[in-house]
Amino acid sequence: MDNSDLKLLPNINVGVTIVAAAHDNVLVLPREAVRMDDSKPYVLLVAGHELKRREVETSLSNLTQVEIVAGLSANDVVAINSWNGKPIGDGTQVKF
Secondary structure, three states, X not given: OOOOOOOOOOOOOOOOOOOOOOOOOOEXXXXXXXXXXXXXXXXXXXXXXXXXXXXXXXXXXXOOEEEXXXXXXXXXXXXXXXXXXXXXXXXXXXXX
């Protein structure tokens, strides 16, 4: 890191953010919505009144979000979890 102006003083703690990669205009989901099975990511898509498993392809991610590059469109609705704490999966009935 260049410090030719000597603004960074020795023995001082600083906070930094390192951006290794960034994509614009992408589809992003909360990390909780993306599930793993046999190392394949998938989501539970709301289809009518039930959930359907849909495999997706992911790219960049951070602690809270995952970029989806294939398998979903911007208008798709996915489930994160149930309101009553019961497990959800492929075929689970849903209400709106």
